[in-house]
Amino acid sequence: MRRLAILAAMLVLSGEASAISRYQTTTMSCARVQAAVVADGQAILRYAAPDNPSLVLYDRYVRDSSFCSRSQRADRVSVPTADTRSCKVRKCVRASGAGSRR
Numbered sequence: 001m002r003r004l005a006i007l008a009a010m011l012v013l014s015g016e017a018s019a020i021s022r023y024q025t026t027t028m029s030c031a032r033v034q035a036a037v038v039a040d041g042q043a044i045l046r047y048a049a050p051d052n053p054s055l056v057l058y059d060r061y062v063r064d065s066s067f068c069s070r071s072q073r074a075d076r077v078s079v080p081t082a083d084t085r086s087c088k089v090r091k092c093v094r095a096s097g098a099g100s101r102r
Contacts, residue, residue: 020044020060025079030087033079037089042067045089047080061089068092 022044025033037043042062049055065074073095078086 022046022058025081025087028081029083030081033081033087034089037061038063045079050080059091061091064090065092071095 020042021036021040023033023036023046025045025047028036033045037045040063042060044058045061046056046058049057061077061079062068062074065072068074069092071094072092074090075093076088077091079089081087
């Protein structure tokens with residue numbers, strides 16, 4: 001019984017550690033970036049900083065709010081791609097009024 005409990009715990013932990021795909025947006029079209037995020041559900045998108053091309057920026061982008069925590073929502077933001085500077089994708093951001101007072 002103890003072995004079964006340990007095995008079950010290991011399976012749960014390994015399932016939560018699923019890999020997230022990473023993409024270099026400036027080598028892809030906007031349509032391809034959007035399709036990758038939709039297909040994967042979430043992805044790390046990387047691109048050069050507009051004011052310093054030697055600095056690589058990256059963040060996690062998602063298909064919809066179901067990939068965000070309860071205190072977040074998916075907002076549309078832009079990332080640069082090979083064919084445009086403002087490809088619209090979604091990113092988890094803190095929902096207004098979610099646990100913080102201003």
